[in-house]
Amino acid sequence: MSIRIMGTGSAIPNKAVTNDELSRFVDTSDDWIKERTGIESRHIATGETVDELAGNAARNALLDAGADPSKIDMIIVATCSAEQALPCIACQVQKYIGAYSAVAFDLNAACAGFLFALNTADVYISKGIYKNALVIGAEVMSNMINWSDRTTCILFGDGAGAVYLERDDRPFKFIQKSNGLKDDVLFCWQRDSMSAFYRGVQTYKYVSMDGKEVFRFATRVVTDTISELLFDEGLSPDDIDMFLLHQANLRIIETISKRLKADISKFPTNVERLGNTSSASIPLLIDEIRKEGRLKEGMKIVMSGFGAGLTYSACLMEV
Numbered sequence: 001m002s003i004r005i006m007g008t009g010s011a012i013p014n015k016a017v018t019n020d021e022l023s024r025f026v027d028t029s030d031d032w033i034k035e036r037t038g039i040e041s042r043h044i045a046t047g048e049t050v051d052e053l054a055g056n057a058a059r060n061a062l063l064d065a066g067a068d069p070s071k072i073d074m075i076i077v078a079t080c081s082a083e084q085a086l087p088c089i090a091c092q093v094q095k096y097i098g099a100y101s102a103v104a105f106d107l108n109a110a111c112a113g114f115l116f117a118l119n120t121a122d123v124y125i126s127k128g129i130y131k132n133a134l135v136i137g138a139e140v141m142s143n144m145i146n147w148s149d150r151t152t153c154i155l156f157g158d159g160a161g162a163v164y165l166e167r168d169d170r171p172f173k174f175i176q177k178s179n180g181l182k183d184d185v186l187f188c189w190q191r192d193s194m195s196a197f198y199r200g201v202q203t204y205k206y207v208s209m210d211g212k213e214v215f216r217f218a219t220r221v222v223t224d225t226i227s228e229l230l231f232d233e234g235l236s237p238d239d240i241d242m243f244l245l246h247q248a249n250l251r252i253i254e255t256i257s258k259r260l261k262a263d264i265s266k267f268p269t270n271v272e273r274l275g276n277t278s279s280a281s282i283p284l285l286i287d288e289i290r291k292e293g294r295l296k297e298g299m300k301i302v303m304s305g306f307g308a309g310l311t312y313s314a315c316l317m318e319v
């Protein structure tokens, strides 16, 4: 037993911010950003919250599938940027969509979060514990960014994507890995301690990143993990119809396509318009290509994501 995507949905904040707009308050330019990242604009929350975006994406996925919220068994939200620590975003989504019989919890694997959540849903469903699940990636990354740091503020965007899954017997295989030894490459210490006994030093509370190291890591592990997954299944990149990669940077995606020797036309992107939306990037992309009619019955797709942790994953699925 495995899973099949029955519906998809998304939600993005209204405000689009262009590179030119950013160059008004940090020392950067449209040319620099486009050349190094492929990003032209991103959507930034001006009041929209992670739970609101997640709830709207979830509602749209259920409408797309024609699914009854009261029959949902499980909701997993992948996020690393929730404004509210408690309760988890998934429980707020449960209330918002009226999925009162679902079990709901959040998962943080940074930008690989959506795939970790999808893999988790597959395990529950394949074991026969649940019949269906809503898996959501939702982020307001703009909350975690130092808007005077040009090395990070140009990269990220906000949004949410959701998939509604049901039990099926199509192949679904995944690999997921973590390397906590590299926890200093990309990190964010977000909250101040409220403890009356706290005597530590409060540190930098924004996303901090070694961009070159992340670039090297991403291009290496995504290529290796996809190759390992395909080798295990006796497949080659030629057998795959579409590669849906985490949308961090167009140059990362182009490098991976070259290393896999897979045509770049098999790698749809939205990073140009949405920036890096962390755990939301892959479900946002799935929703876009499904709505464009590009996801066809029987297609083999590979998804792969990477992020802080470091964490990474690849999965193979039949549409």
Ligand code: COA
Residues within 6 Å of the ligand: 027, 028, 029, 032, 033, 036, 037, 111, 150, 151, 154, 155, 209, 210, 211, 212, 214, 215, 248, 249, 276, 306, 307, 308
């Ligand atoms: N605008 C203009 N100049 C900038 C800039 C910006 N936004 N950000 C950095 N620079 C400058 C640097 O200060 C440096 O100047 P110097 O040569 O005078 O020191 C120069 O541009 C080159 O910086 P560098 O960091 O070497 O650029 P790069 O080619 O490595 O590109 C990234 C930077 C961040 C675009 C690139 O490393 C990257 O994409 N990494 C992956 C990041 C990522 O995907 N993170 C999320 C993972 S989930």
